[in-house]
Amino acid sequence: MQSQNFMVVEDPLSLDRIRGVLTRLEDTIIFSLIERAQFAHNARIYQRGAFPELNALGFQGSWLEWFLKEIETFHAKARRYTSPDEYPFSSDLPDPVLAPLKFPEILYPNSVNANPSILSFYIRTIVPRITRRATMALAASKRANGITGDEEYEDDGNYGSAATIDVEVLQSISKRVHYGKFVSESKFQDNPAAFIHHIQNRNRAALEGLITKPEVERKLLQRLEKKAATYAQDFAPDGEFKRDANGNVDVTGKIDVDGVVELYESFIIPLTKEVEVDYLLNRLSGLSQEDIEKLKHTAT
Numbered sequence: 001m002q003s004q005n006f007m008v009v010e011d012p013l014s015l016d017r018i019r020g021v022l023t024r025l026e027d028t029i030i031f032s033l034i035e036r037a038q039f040a041h042n043a044r045i046y047q048r049g050a051f052p053e054l055n056a057l058g059f060q061g062s063w064l065e066w067f068l069k070e071i072e073t074f075h076a077k078a079r080r081y082t083s084p085d086e087y088p089f090s091s092d093l094p095d096p097v098l099a100p101l102k103f104p105e106i107l108y109p110n111s112v113n114a115n116p117s118i119l120s121f122y123i124r125t126i127v128p129r130i131t132r133r134a135t136m137a138l139a140a141s142k143r144a145n146g147i148t149g150d151e152e153y154e155d156d157g158n159y160g161s162a163a164t165i166d167v168e169v170l171q172s173i174s175k176r177v178h179y180g181k182f183v184s185e186s187k188f189q190d191n192p193a194a195f196i197h198h199i200q201n202r203n204r205a206a207l208e209g210l211i212t213k214p215e216v217e218r219k220l221l222q223r224l225e226k227k228a229a230t231y232a233q234d235f236a237p238d239g240e241f242k243r244d245a246n247g248n249v250d251v252t253g254k255i256d257v258d259g260v261v262e263l264y265e266s267f268i269i270p271l272t273k274e275v276e277v278d279y280l281l282n283r284l285s286g287l288s289q290e291d292i293e294k295l296k297h298t299a300t
């Protein structure tokens with residue numbers, strides 16, 4: 001079992017351990033997407049000013065931003081964001097009510113944060129794609145009940161449920177993407193000399209070349225497709241696959257499998273790599289020339 005508990009883990013920079021955590025996060029991400037796909041798009045919850053009720057509370061952002069702020073305020077008090085793998089989406093959060101845990105210093109100090117990109121991609125691309133089925137089902141049920149007017153079909157009014165799950169999806173993608181920092185630190189420590197020259201020359205392409213492992217990516221996408229296809233299935237009460245009237249396995253599924261694979265291929269993996277490169281670009285900041293020379297001759 002690959003632990004993500006930094007208080008007990010023995011070798012936090014083992015690439016096997018880190019990849020084990022990334023693999024487990026695939027399940028968390030797929031399951032949270034399946035949950036979000038139960039509800040309609042509900043575009044209102046992403047628009048600033050769409051809920052006058054929030055303005056009345058003195059809050060200026062969207063419904064989702066309000067959820068993030070409220071939930072993260074509570075989690076910050078429980079010191080969630082002192083953990084090296086947790087990044088909030090909102091700012092100006094309260095201090096923890098408990099004294100901080102003494103986490104081992106695994107990462108080089110840095111301010112790399114991909115959450116703004118995650119939030120905007122999630123709203124613009126992921127939600128409309130994964131909610132298509134719920135939206136279509138809603139449209140069909142409205143038509144069956146004689147209700148017409150397409151503009152209503154994408155809104156089921158479940159704003160609280162949808163935003164609660166949005167927060168879960170966002171946090172799991174954020175954790176996954178920022179885990180790229182651990183991958184980078186591990187690769188850097190394995191062979192600092194290979195990276196130092198490119199960091200000093202700010203050569204992003206060369207750094208990306210060094211951290212990219214096409215075979216790992218290929219296997220990941222293959223595994224992801226199998227996982228998503230399996231979790232998307234509906235099972236009959238006896239555990240058999242659900243079949244339609246003709247006895248064929250019902251493959252309509254709870255989630256768009258290709259959508260999940262594409263999400264990883266075109267967004268999650270590239271963004272993880274961007275975080276890895278950004279982290280590396282900052283890896284020598286504050287070090288003297290002498291420190292850098294010494295580093296060149298160390299390798300784990």
Ligand SMILES: O=C(O)C(=O)C[C@]1(C(=O)O)C=C[C@@H](O)C=C1
Binds near residue numbers: 214
């Ligand atoms: O496992 C690694 O080595 C990573 O850097 C992580 C990751 C990924 O995002 O899954 C990113 C880049 C590599 O090409 C392979 C996989």
